[in-house]
Amino acid sequence: MYGKYKEFLQNELSEITDAGLYKNERVIVSAQNAEIEVEGGQKVLNFCMNNYLGLSNNKELIDAAKEAMDTRGFGMSSVRFICGTQDLHKTLEAKIADFFGTEDTILYAAAFDANGGVFEPLFSAEDAIISDSLNHASIIDGVRLSKSVRYRYNNADMEDLEAKLKLAQAQRFRIIVTDGVFSMDGNTAPMDKINELAKKYDALIMVDECHSAGVVGKTGRGVTELYDIRGEVDIITGTLGKAFGGAIGGFTTGRKEVIDILRQRSRPYLFSNSIPPMVANAGIKMFDMVSSTSDLQDKLHSNTDYFVEKMNTAGFDIKPTKSAICAVMLYDAKLSQEFAAELLKEGIYVIGFYYPVVPKEQARIRVQLSAAHKQEHLDKAIVAFTKVGKALGVIK
Numbered sequence: 001m002y003g004k005y006k007e008f009l010q011n012e013l014s015e016i017t018d019a020g021l022y023k024n025e026r027v028i029v030s031a032q033n034a035e036i037e038v039e040g041g042q043k044v045l046n047f048c049m050n051n052y053l054g055l056s057n058n059k060e061l062i063d064a065a066k067e068a069m070d071t072r073g074f075g076m077s078s079v080r081f082i083c084g085t086q087d088l089h090k091t092l093e094a095k096i097a098d099f100f101g102t103e104d105t106i107l108y109a110a111a112f113d114a115n116g117g118v119f120e121p122l123f124s125a126e127d128a129i130i131s132d133s134l135n136h137a138s139i140i141d142g143v144r145l146s147k148s149v150r151y152r153y154n155n156a157d158m159e160d161l162e163a164k165l166k167l168a169q170a171q172r173f174r175i176i177v178t179d180g181v182f183s184m185d186g187n188t189a190p191m192d193k194i195n196e197l198a199k200k201y202d203a204l205i206m207v208d209e210c211h212s213a214g215v216v217g218k219t220g221r222g223v224t225e226l227y228d229i230r231g232e233v234d235i236i237t238g239t240l241g242k243a244f245g246g247a248i249g250g251f252t253t254g255r256k257e258v259i260d261i262l263r264q265r266s267r268p269y270l271f272s273n274s275i276p277p278m279v280a281n282a283g284i285k286m287f288d289m290v291s292s293t294s295d296l297q298d299k300l301h302s303n304t305d306y307f308v309e310k311m312n313t314a315g316f317d318i319k320p321t322k323s324a325i326c327a328v329m330l331y332d333a334k335l336s337q338e339f340a341a342e343l344l345k346e347g348i349y350v351i352g353f354y355y356p357v358v359p360k361e362q363a364r365i366r367v368q369l370s371a372a373h374k375q376e377h378l379d380k381a382i383v384a385f386t387k388v389g390k391a392l393g394v395i396k
């Protein structure tokens with residue numbers, strides 16, 4: 001039976017390859033960090049990880065994970081509401097709510113699930129979901145699962161959002177949905193303006209803080225801190241898989257009744273396994289750390305400022321960023337791939353992105369800064385960028 005289908009898939013795969021879109025995995029043979037070793041033995045500096053705070057290989061988190069394995073075992077073998085809830089899960093949920101200044105939290109196996117399971121239980125055909133055009137794939141999928149009326153506004157475009165809010169007065173309830181930080185440009189959603197419009201047009205607000213939590217705002221509380229609107233956002237989703245240790249896990253945090261309904265009806269919560277005790281315990285430790293000091297944010301912010309300033313001085317065209325993401329604009333797809341390959345030869349690991357991941361003629365290299373980067377790492381990257389930039393005629 002497989003024969004014809006196999007041929008069909010092989011054709012699809014060749015089309016992907018011919019279009020230059022085939023994705024290969026780079027195999028790392030060390031722990032995740034600023035310096036990694038890749039298969040073949042090359043040691044490179046890593047500028048494409050979401051390990052914003054450098055916690056992915058943190059000793060205290062590893063110890064907390066080990067301790068939980070010793071005392072609470074390896075896995076839960078259950079969804080939360082049957083026999084998959086330990087005190088650790090409840091404590092972690094409370095710590096997350098504390099960190100964000102919200103009323104309650106519900107854990108998921110991933111933020112993809114948090115976003116996938118948030119709309120359908122809360123909003124029906126009578127309601128409207130008004131979503132930023134650059135929102136993450138998991139939001140798009142989650143919105144598709146609901147029966148609500150959908151509106152899409154251009155990225156961070158407040159005039160367009162206002163127009164959509166006017167149209168959405170026809171529905172019972174409205175919710176504005178946005179990423180906190182957009183991962184390709186590093187810009188933030190203008191939350192102050194969104195908050196004003198939400199008030200004016202009687203709308204709820206949901207923010208996905210995956211790239212902003214731990215990163216943005218003086219103490220890393222995310223875009224609600226950056227725009228000084230803590231307590232005004234109704235629903236926040238986030239991940240434990242980026243700044244917060246990088247293992248696995250997601251969450252939705254916000255209004256008490258919202259979280260309560262999700263516990264009753266959110267399908268990825270009801271029908272998927274509970275996160276393991278080691279991840280929960282390391283998460284507790286992690287939120288204790290990031291709640292008590294903002295040293296890691298200070299380091300991350302100064303690293304980002306330093307890198308952006310030096311790259312601008314070197315003559316590169318850098319997108320204005322408000323996060324730890326720095327888009328080095330090259331505009332040409334082929335050039336972006338060549339540039340990244342040359343940087344790798346210099347020991348700098350970055351990814352070049354081009355259409356359809358970013359708009360046509362908007363190819364770029366995305367650099368992700370981390371608190372784990374030392375001054376010498378940044379300097380080495382800037383020297384390499386400058387050398388390759390000159391060789392390829394990008395800068396003078």
Ligand SMILES: *Cc1c(COP(=O)(O)O)cnc(C)c1O
Binds near residue numbers: 110
């Ligand atoms: C990474 C990311 C997710 C998915 O997070 P996981 O926990 O890895 O599933 C969702 N939304 C945004 C905006 C992200 O950047």
